[in-house]
Amino acid sequence: MIQADDFIVPAAARGYDFYTGVPCSFLTPFINRAISSNSTDYVGAASEGEAVAIAAGAWLAGRKTVVMCQNSGLGNCVNPITSLNYPFRIPTLLITTWRGQPGVADEPQHELMSQITQSMMELIRVRCMTFPRMADEVGPLLDAAEKVMAESDLPFGMIMEKDTVAPSKLDAPPAPVRKPGERKDLSTGKAQPARFEILKELLKIIDDNTAVIATTGKSGRELFTLADREQHLYQVGSMGCAAGMGLGVALNSDKPVVVLDGDGAALMKMGTFATVGAYAPRNLIHVLLDNGMHDSTGGQATVSGSIDFAMIAQACGYRTAWTCDEAGGFKDAMAAARASDGPHLIRVKISAGSLEPLGRPTVKPPEVARRFKAFLAK
Numbered sequence: 001m002i003q004a005d006d007f008i009v010p011a012a013a014r015g016y017d018f019y020t021g022v023p024c025s026f027l028t029p030f031i032n033r034a035i036s037s038n039s040t041d042y043v044g045a046a047s048e049g050e051a052v053a054i055a056a057g058a059w060l061a062g063r064k065t066v067v068m069c070q071n072s073g074l075g076n077c078v079n080p081i082t083s084l085n086y087p088f089r090i091p092t093l094l095i096t097t098w099r100g101q102p103g104v105a106d107e108p109q110h111e112l113m114s115q116i117t118q119s120m121m122e123l124i125r126v127r128c129m130t131f132p133r134m135a136d137e138v139g140p141l142l143d144a145a146e147k148v149m150a151e152s153d154l155p156f157g158m159i160m161e162k163d164t165v166a167p168s169k170l171d172a173p174p175a176p177v178r179k180p181g182e183r184k185d186l187s188t189g190k191a192q193p194a195r196f197e198i199l200k201e202l203l204k205i206i207d208d209n210t211a212v213i214a215t216t217g218k219s220g221r222e223l224f225t226l227a228d229r230e231q232h233l234y235q236v237g238s239m240g241c242a243a244g245m246g247l248g249v250a251l252n253s254d255k256p257v258v259v260l261d262g263d264g265a266a267l268m269k270m271g272t273f274a275t276v277g278a279y280a281p282r283n284l285i286h287v288l289l290d291n292g293m294h295d296s297t298g299g300q301a302t303v304s305g306s307i308d309f310a311m312i313a314q315a316c317g318y319r320t321a322w323t324c325d326e327a328g329g330f331k332d333a334m335a336a337a338r339a340s341d342g343p344h345l346i347r348v349k350i351s352a353g354s355l356e357p358l359g360r361p362t363v364k365p366p367e368v369a370r371r372f373k374a375f376l377a378k
């Protein structure tokens with residue numbers, strides 16, 4: 001058995017000091033220490049997939065990251081690990097527990113995942129080792145993990161068995177409670193603009209110091225078609241992860257960050273509204289391009305028509321949440337958002353359809369990630 005600091009201190013010495021994840025009872029002493037320690041930053045995520053996205057954003061902003069989850073939650077990580085970390089070659093340490101380990105009595109819901117935890121890691125191309133049980137194993141294991149990540153630019157897994165880490169007290173202030181912000185409706189009821197018209201406006205409004213993260217599908221494709229710049233990150237996969245990545249960037253950078261979300265993607269990971277509202281990065285503007293459908297896959301309706309996203313963002317602690325339905329309202333909301341502390345939500349109701357002809361990012365994802373990282377480092 002080790003003390004949590006037997007890992008956390010040497011990991012911090014190697015630069016791994018940004019932690020995010022969702023707890024597991026096997027992780028309790030370790031996660032308690034990661035939350036309580038002065039040498040680490042911790043973001044409590046709503047889901048493990050969101051934690052992977054937050055860590056990816058933090059890595060882009062120059063941090064070395066650790067994602068922690070139960071092996072049940074590894075299931076929630078599969079999509080972003082395979083369609084964000086893998087294509088973009090974004091590493092992280094991924095510590096997952098081994099609930100249901102053979103010989104350790106456990107609950108029925110862990111039976112299957114316990115049998116496939118290691119092979120699941122292997123399947124998603126995450127090389128892994130057992131989390132160290134002896135303090136003197138930690139340094140060599142971290143060095144081995146660093147070497148693998150440097151060679152592959154992919155996540156490296158550590159599987160934690162029961163009773164690996166000695167009890168550690170949770171010594172942290174309670175989660176922040178944010179007062180609901182303001183909500184403003186600038187809707188006109190006129191004909192709604194196309195997505196690319198809003199993106200054109202956005203490109204006119206933002207300065208060259210602003211980072212833009214576009215959700216999967218046609219948002220990223222349109223942004224790329226209109227302008228390809230180092231400050232753009234086109235999330236080609238990981239649907240729903242744009243705001244999580246934006247949070248990870250915004251918490252670790254002074255630059256303004258604009259997230260371009262879709263209604264389908266936002267609905268897929270609506271828990272992220274709560275995390276963004278609670279951690280409240282002042283430099284984050286969350287633009288939700290709402291066409292009421294999964295436009296990128298053929299126009300199937302989402303349920304966004306009956307959702308008041310501004311009310312949700314407001315209730316989650318965003319400073320301001322606008323609803324608008326034409327370019328003028330979008331410009332006004334953007335001007336106010338840029339002039340005040342965020343996080344802000346701007347829901348823009350847009351029409352269906354996209355630019356013709358519509359390109360696809362020709363810059364490969366690893367290059368998109370690295371030039372974006374270099375831009376953030378300026």
Ligand SMILES: Cc1ncc(C[n+]2csc(CCOP(=O)(O)OP(=O)(O)O)c2C)c(N)n1
Pocket residue numbers: 079215216217218219237238239261262263264265266291293294295296297302
């Ligand atoms: C996890 C996951 N599920 C499904 C898809 C397929 N997919 C790609 S884009 C898209 C629609 C996204 O809808 P929305 O966020 O509303 O954006 P829009 O296409 O309307 O711009 C879907 C379902 C995917 N890429 N990833």
